[in-house]
Amino acid sequence: MIVSLTLILAAQLLGEALTRALNLPVPGPVLGMALLLVFFIVRDRSLAVSRKILPPPLVDGRLEETGKTLLANLSLMFVPAGAGIVGRLDVLAVQGTALAIVVLLSTLMTLAATAFTFVAVSRWLKPGEGR
Amino acid sequence: MTGEFAVWVYLSRTPLLWLTVTLMAYVVADRIATATNRHPLANPVLIAIAITACILKLTETPYATYFEGAQFVHFLLGPATVVLAIPLYEYRATVVRSLVPMLAALLVGSVVALASALILASALGIPRDVIVSIAPKSVTTGVAMGIAQTLGGDPTLAAVIVMLTGMTGGILVTPLMNVLRIRDMRARGFAAGLAAHGVGTARAFQVNEVAGAFAGIALGLNAFVTAILAPVAVTFLR
Numbered sequence: 177m178i179v180s181l182t183l184i185l186a187a188q189l190l191g192e193a194l195t196r197a198l199n200l201p202v203p204g205p206v207l208g209m210a211l212l213l214v215f216f217i218v219r220d221r222s223l224a225v226s227r228k229i230l231p232p233p234l235v236d237g238r239l240e241e242t243g244k245t246l247l248a249n250l251s252l253m254f255v256p257a258g259a260g261i262v263g264r265l266d267v268l269a270v271q272g273t274a275l276a277i278v279v280l281l282s283t284l285m286t287l288a289a290t291a292f293t294f295v296a297v298s299r300w301l302k303p304g305e306g307r
Numbered sequence: 308m309t310g311e312f313a314v315w316v317y318l319s320r321t322p323l324l325w326l327t328v329t330l331m332a333y334v335v336a337d338r339i340a341t342a343t344n345r346h347p348l349a350n351p352v353l354i355a356i357a358i359t360a361c362i363l364k365l366t367e368t369p370y371a372t373y374f375e376g377a378q379f380v381h382f383l384l385g386p387a388t389v390v391l392a393i394p395l396y397e398y399r400a401t402v403v404r405s406l407v408p409m410l411a412a413l414l415v416g417s418v419v420a421l422a423s424a425l426i427l428a429s430a431l432g433i434p435r436d437v438i439v440s441i442a443p444k445s446v447t448t449g450v451a452m453g454i455a456q457t458l459g460g461d462p463t464l465a466a467v468i469v470m471l472t473g474m475t476g477g478i479l480v481t482p483l484m485n486v487l488r489i490r491d492m493r494a495r496g497f498a499a500g501l502a503a504h505g506v507g508t509a510r511a512f513q514v515n516e517v518a519g520a521f522a523g524i525a526l527g528l529n530a531f532v533t534a535i536l537a538p539v540a541v542t543f544l545r
Contacts, residue, residue, distance in 0.1 A: 184386045191389070201534035203449050205388035206527040212392035240397075243390030246383065247519065250509035251351040252333040253384045254473070256377035257448060258356035259329075259363060260370050261470045264463055274431040278441060279468060282423040283475045286445055286502035287483055290416030290525075294494035298408035 179233040180242040187212045319368060325376025332358040345513055347481040352506055353474055384505070388447075391508075391523035398520045405493055409524065412494070416501040416525070417532040420445040421540045435544055440464040442537050444472040447504040450530045454537050469504065476503020477510040492518040500525030 190211055192204030200207065219226045219235065227235050233242075268275055318324045336354035343349040363373055374381070395402060402409075421442055428438045440460030443451040448469045455465035480499045489495060496518030499507035504526050512519035 181386070184389050187392075188385050188389045201450075202527070202531050203388070203447060205385040206447075206530060208385070208389040209392045209395070209523070209527060212389050213396055216392065216396040240393050243393040246387045246390050247394070247512050249333075250387055250505065250512060251337070251355070252330070253380055253387055254352045254470075254506055254509070255329050255333055255355045255359055256374060256381040257384075257466070258352060258470055259359040259373065259377070261467050262356065262360035263363075263370050264467055267461065267464045267467055271433050271437060274428070274433050275437075275441065275468065276471075277431060278424055278427045278433070279444065279471050279475055281427055282420065282444070283472055283502055284479060284483060285423045286416055286420040287476060287480055287498045288487060289419040290412045290501045291484060291487065291489045291491075291494040291498035293415040294405075294408045294412035294497055295489055295491050297411040298405065298491070298494070301407060 177233070177238070177242055179231045180239040183215070183234060183239065184208075184212070184243070187215070319366070319372065322376035322379070325368075325373045326379055327376075328362055328373075329355075329359060329377045329380050332356075332362070340513075347478050347510075350474065350478050350510070351513075352477060352509060388505075388527075391520075391527070394516055394520035395523060398517055401493065401517065402520065402524065405521075408494075409497060409521075409528075412497055413501065413525065413528050413532060416498065417445075417529055417536055420502060420529075421533065421536055425540060425544060429544065436460060437464065438544060439541050441468045442541060443533050444468045445476075445502050445504060446530050446533045447526060450534060454534055458538060458541055470506075473503045473506030477506040480507060480510060481514065493521045496521035497525045501529045504529075 188205050188208035191206070191208030194200065195202060195204045195207050219230070223235075233239055332355040333351065335358060336351040339354055340346075340349045340351040362368075363370070424441055424444055425438060428441060436459065439458040440455045440462075441464075442458070442460075443454040443465060446454065446469065448466050451465045451469045452462035456462045476499060480495065480503065484495045484498070492515045496511040496515065499511045499518065500522030503510070508519065508522035508526050511522035
């Protein structure tokens with residue numbers, strides 16, 4: 177687990193450093209995600225070499241297990257920020273109702289438009305798919 | 308000072324107490340969610356936040372004290388974003404095959420998210436400086452706060468709106484997709500991640516791994532696209 181976490185944190189660190197250095201409009205962790213993806217591609221391209229030089233947890237599936245445990249509990253990680261938001265609901269005081277309407281309707285429209293486009297385009301490309 | 312009070316004063320100042328409270332609130336919330344068969348309304352994020360906020364209120368704990376403990380959990384958001392690469396890599400064949408629908412949905416979704424927020428807010432007479440803070444509402448908090456700040460908005464308000472949007476999307480995505488009869492897990496997940504960032508992605512992972520993988524991609528891509536589109540979109544505001 178420690179080896180896996182080290183790699184994950186290293187990817188994030190490199191992502192943060194690159195976004196800052198190059199002034200990219202993406203968060204560091206998102207770039208870290210792309211870097212980890214590159215790691216997987218390179219690792220599996222030359223699996224025999226990877227098995228020899230990389231620490232075992234990074235090639236035997238334990239890295240994936242650690243990652244999936246984190247993802248299965250993604251909800252937990254929003255609790256601290258969310259609890260802080262509850263204390264700042266006062267910023268909504270003036271336009272509370274109007275803001276609630278905007279959030280509700282706009283979110284529904286975004287969800288529907290995104291999913292519909294996805295399904296429509298995928299059906300158009302391959303009739304029968306995306307049922 | 309009475310004995311119990313001294314213990315409380317000590318505990319309430321250590322990170323251990325608030326870290327444990329956060330985890331316990333989550334465990335309880337997750338149990339409730341499982342007991343209801345992951346009913347959309349029993350959203351574990353919402354329940355855990357409600358429990359934590361109530362405890363903070365009852366104990367009159369300042370948020371800064373709470374965060375000293377909770378920061379360890381908060382910190383995991385970064386690594387959790389990085390490991391979105393794992394489902395993405397695992398389902399790479401599906402992802403590559405869905406590249407065109409994904410890009411189309413990304414473009415339409417980002418534009419609808421921005422335009423609907425701007426148009427609805429203008430129609431409801433919300434002042435311009437508030438509107439720029441709600442424009443990036445579908446993007447992950449850090450990016451949204453940055454966008455709001457660059458556009459002359461209030462980052463705190465942006466963070467509150469982002470969280471409310473995430474919660475709304477996380478709760479509504481399943482019933483809405485059922486009503487619209489969209490069963491494609493790729494489309495459902497992609498919509499959840501695009502409209503409701505990490506909270507929507509968390510929901511997607513609870514429903515289906517493919518949905519989770521696509522939600523993660525949408526979350527990353529939408530942060531990028533909205534950062535580019537938002538400054539352009541607000542120029543249309545009077």
